[in-house]
Every structure is written in structure tokens, then in C-alpha cells.
Amino acid sequence: MLIAESILLTIATAATPLLLAAIGELVVERSGVLNLGVEGMMVMGAVCGFGAAAMTGSPWIGMMAAILAGVLFSLLFGFLTLTIATNQVATGLSLTLLGLGLSSMIGEAFVGSPGVKLPTLANGIAEIPLVGQPVAGLFNWLAGIPLIGRVLFEQDPIFYISIALVIGVTCFLFHTRAGLVLRSVGDNHASAHALGTNVIGIRYLAVMFGGACAGLAGGHLSLVYTPQWVENMSAGRGWIALALVVFASWRPLRLLAGAYLFGAVSIGQLHAQALGLGIPSQLLSSLPYLATVLVLVLISRNRRLTMMNTPASLGQPFVPDR
Template identity: 75%
Template sequence: IVGALFSLLFAVMTLSLATNQVATGLSLTLLGLGLSGMIGTSFVGQPGVRLPNLDIPVISSIPVVGRLIFGQDPVFYISIALTAAVMWFLFRTRTGLTLRSIGDSHTSAHALGIKVIRYRYLAVIFGGACAGLAGGHLSLVYTPQWVENMSAGRGWIALALVVFASWRPWRVLAGAYIFGAVWIGQLHAQAFGIPVPSQFLSSLPYLATIAVLVLISRNKRLTMMNTPASLGQPFVPDR
């Protein structure tokens, strides 16, 4: 709910008031950090509540695969379902096609009578709700407690994931698990006592993000092929 509300504030500023999207996003990020730190002070050090893993009899007992796929927390399965639902919505429904057309040319969509601002409001709020769900996963599953700035900037990797995936939902899912594997891998490397500075291991996910962006940016055709033409451009109907 808080993620949706923050995204609503972002939508009001960028869609209704036509403010700069990058500056607005950065300022709201800093606001969220400060606000969460102030509200969450009393929760620091307190034991949290962990969402239980779903244990499916017999199937969860299958070696390796059973525990890996059928013994996860509910948010894991929600993420899979959301990815499938978004794919179906964007590429199999009339409303999804309309939303994609707005991303490619909001001026043309407006000329056809499409309510551009309304669609973008709904899309931004949905994205904010999903971001809130991801943040909740950190304190309910990944680390069942709350500490200030516990996301440690991991949310910014989502931006790299979208570029990596060329705006295709299933590629976002695959890329997320690749980055997740790098993140968990560096934790295991520290636990095994590999003689590498822990600071370097902790930076590996971000180094991997930079490397992926550099490699993708070399292929201009791939980058531009699926990128919405109106990405980041403000839309004011009376202009």
C-alpha cells in the first residue's frame, strides 16, 4: 500500500505537474529513506515475523528440485504469477496493447482519443505496488526483521533489469534470478572463507549490473528495438 501511495505521489508530480522524472524519483527515494528511518526506529533490533515456506507433501521431498521449486515462500510464487499475468496483459489483451501504444507514441494515442494520463497513472501505481511487495519480501522472508536502509540500494538494480530484459517480462524474471544468484553467491563465498576482501564480494552484484549494461549498450539495435519511444518524455495534452 505504501509503495502504491508513493508511486501515486510520483505520478501526480510527473504526469499532472510534468516535473522531471529523474529528479522527482531521486527526491522521493531520499524522502522514503528518511521517512522509513524515522518511522522504523522502534522496530530496529526487534524480532520480525517470517512468512512460512509452502511445504507440499511428497513433492517438496524430491532431492534438490523439490526444495528449490516447491518449498519456497508465498512471495516467490506470487512473483512467478505476476510475471505471467503481466505478459498475458501486455501481449494478449486490448488494454495491454493500448498501454504499449502509449509508450511508443503518446501523441498518436492521444489523437486517437486514448486517455494517456489515466493509463499512465494506473501503470505507475501498479509498478509502485510491485516495488512495495519486493521491499516487503526483504523484511518478511530474506531477513525477518527491519533495519534502516536494509535494501542497500538493491532496488536500483531493477532499472538495470528492465534494460537487460529489453522490456520483456520473462527476461526480467530470468535476469532477476541471475542477479540474485550473484548476490547469494557472494554471501556463500564469504561464509566459505574465500581469501577475497568482503567489500569486493559485496560489490559483485553491482559490478555485474554495470558489466551487463555496458555489454548491452554496445548493441544499439537490441537496445532500441523494444525500448518505448516515449520513455521518460512528459505528456501535456494541450501542447
């Protein structure tokens, strides 16, 4: 195995949960809602995904459970902020704290249970009767391509979903009517409402999508990244995802770049340490964050461009007919 191949694989694994959680939050924020509960939804996805997989033995059911947990948890947020119009910042924060606590409680039974790992896409397909084997064979053959083969064709299904979601969200937001409506709700909910758009309904859908993505990201942590359950296993990744959305100035393709940049810097600093280059490890550890700050500064230099991408109604509660 080439070391470069292996590094690429490690980076993709590190970037995938960040990308998933962030792409969901991007859609939520584009609809004008700020959900700071990403970390909480993520950790709930992780514990429910792990639990369901451990009980049924099927990582696929685990993934479904992770998504469902994220959606249910986001509905709680939706009900509070959209239906009864509570403060989004405070509600999001308490969602995170609730998620961390609740997941520890649910997860207590699963601590130390053997993990179930989601198979790679190729191995998953191989189990499908008739067509499975040849398709898997093709994947395995393609994985033999030097350097990029393994990172493109020997991955878990969640990796492909994350990439598909980025492309899908880009098309949806900027090339469909529904996407235009969603952005209009985020930019000016009063006007959208006056035009007859169901602001609350659209925001509910966006929030649920965000929950599903965060749940999936959590499932990736507990079923792919480190197939085990430990308390607080999201370890702040939900917050990084939130930062990535701002970093990407609410644009999906920049988000993709941002998540992989962040993944690359975090893995790169570990490699630099293991090579014994003699650079202080504290400095190396802070590199991913320094890189984020640097890019943020560069991006926000052009005020007009930033304003153009920022959803104007972000974080403001909407109460119809007030």
C-alpha cells in the same frame, strides 16, 4: 539437507525482492514513465509491512499494508509527474529520499521489535479448513524431490507471486489489447492521445502497479528475507531493480533471468569466500555488478534491437493539448 538445495533457496530469496520491484518498474517504464523512486517505495513498503504485522501479529495484514504503502507513495509520484507534469527524474529521486527519511521516522517505534515471519505457502494453506491439510501434505511430499523440490514447493507465497507476475506481465504486455495500448502510450504518447487513448489514466494505473510491486518487494524484505525493521533496510536494492529493467531491455522473461543471475552471483561469491578459495573478496563482491555491466554491453551491441524494445517516450512528461 543437500547444500545445493540450500544454495538454490538462498538465491531465490535474494532474487525475489529484486524481481518484484523490477517487474513493477518494467510496466511503469513500458508506459513511458521513469520512476526513480523505487528504493523509496520499497523501503516504505518494508516499514509499513513490518509495522502492520507487528501491531496485528499477522504477516498477511503486513503484506497488504506493504502493498498499500507502495501504492500510496506511487500516487504521490503520479500526481506530481502526471497531473502537474514535473520532471520525472528529479521527482523520482526526491521520492526515494523522502521514502528513506519518512520510513526511518515511522520505523523508530519498531526498531528492535521481534519480527513476524510470513509462513511458507504450504504452511499457510494448511490453516485453511477442510481442504488445507491435504493440499499442504501434497506440497510437503513434492518438496521431497531431490534438488529442485524445496526451491519449488517449500517457499513463501511472495516467491510464487513474483513468478506469477512475470508470466502475467508477459501475457498482458504482448498478448492482450490492453497491453498493446499501454506500450503504445509508452512509445508515442502524442499519437496515442490523438487516437483517443487516455494517456494520463493509463500511466496512473502503471505507476500504481509499480508502487504495489515495490511495496511488496519491501514487505518481502521485512517479513520474509530478514524479519525485522532496520533503517535503510532496502540498502540500494531499488536501484539494482532499476538497473535490471534496462539490463532486461524491458522484457519480463529477461528480467527473470537477470534477477536470478544477480542473486546467483551475489550468493555464489559469498560461498566462494567461505570455501577459502583465495580469490580477493573485493573482486568477488563486485562480481554481480561486473556481470551486469557485461550483459549490458552484450545486449546493447545490436543497436536496432535495443531501440526496438526501449519505450520511445520514456521519461518525457505529457501535457495534453499543448
